[in-house]
Amino acid sequence: MRDYKILTDSSCDLEKNRREALDIDYLKMGVSYGPNKETYCDLDWAEFSPKEFYQMLEDNIVFKTFQINSAAYEEVFEKYVLKGLDVLYLACAGALSGSINSARLAADNLTQKYPQAKIYCMDTTIASLGLGILVTRAVQEKRSGKTIDEVRLIIDEIKSSVLQVGTVENLKYLQRAGRINGAAAFMCKIANIKPIVVSDVKGANISIAKVRGRAKSIQTCINYIKENIINPETQEVGIVHADSIDDAIKIKEILINQVGVKSVYINYLNLVLGATVGRGMIGIYFQGKPRGNIKY
Numbered sequence: 001m002r003d004y005k006i007l008t009d010s011s012c013d014l015e016k017n018r019r020e021a022l023d024i025d026y027l028k029m030g031v032s033y034g035p036n037k038e039t040y041c042d043l044d045w046a047e048f049s050p051k052e053f054y055q056m057l058e059d060n061i062v063f064k065t066f067q068i069n070s071a072a073y074e075e076v077f078e079k080y081v082l083k084g085l086d087v088l089y090l091a092c093a094g095a096l097s098g099s100i101n102s103a104r105l106a107a108d109n110l111t112q113k114y115p116q117a118k119i120y121c122m123d124t125t126i127a128s129l130g131l132g133i134l135v136t137r138a139v140q141e142k143r144s145g146k147t148i149d150e151v152r153l154i155i156d157e158i159k160s161s162v163l164q165v166g167t168v169e170n171l172k173y174l175q176r177a178g179r180i181n182g183a184a185a186f187m188c189k190i191a192n193i194k195p196i197v198v199s200d201v202k203g204a205n206i207s208i209a210k211v212r213g214r215a216k217s218i219q220t221c222i223n224y225i226k227e228n229i230i231n232p233e234t235q236e237v238g239i240v241h242a243d244s245i246d247d248a249i250k251i252k253e254i255l256i257n258q259v260g261v262k263s264v265y266i267n268y269l270n271l272v273l274g275a276t277v278g279r280g281m282i283g284i285y286f287q288g289k290p291r292g293n294i295k296y
Contacts, residue, residue, distance in 0.1 A: 093203025129238030169280020
């Protein structure tokens, strides 16, 4: 049986120490900003800190994201194939990024060149720490002795049970990204309306409610978790925030003390996703009822 490498992308929001402990590699999505500037979504924030980035957004510097191209995928995949390894790539939801299509094209090209190699590219239908949860599970299964085919099947079976719920503070970033129109953003701002956002079965972000005020939006997210989480005492729940650490810590305390989760991991939201939602976003990721069984 050939050994294999588990790869992901910069949507996973796992810090360096976690990536190293899991022995995973990741491909970096890209962004352009300002006059002819480009950078990559480095999870270690090599170019500027998270606080600097979210302040840049507040200062109306526009960041535009771009996908990972097939040549970049080929380079990374081939590096591991040449080491005698197969590749299992767990990608950000295809509903949010078309990078998975470039990955599959690269895999097809390389398997023609190296017919002995297995290169699997999976649409996980989730992003951020939801993807991080699946990557962590894949590594655990690999370390228990599962083959690449067995791990692929396990991830495919459980991916719809990794749930997201969250809210944003300012709709201008969604408007800028073309996700909502200007009139809707303006009216929500006037009325202090906050959308509650979840992932559907394909990984698209959908609004299931609109509530008034920050406190109400956070409580609505907590209620959604209480209704849909399964076996909280066994879980590490993930929270990402866009420079909203105080709210993230409050939610962590509620999840541990009221919901009874085992532990909570908090991290900054990466700059590719952060550019779309802006400062103040909170996202919570956990395992629960399959998304197809939830009535929104």
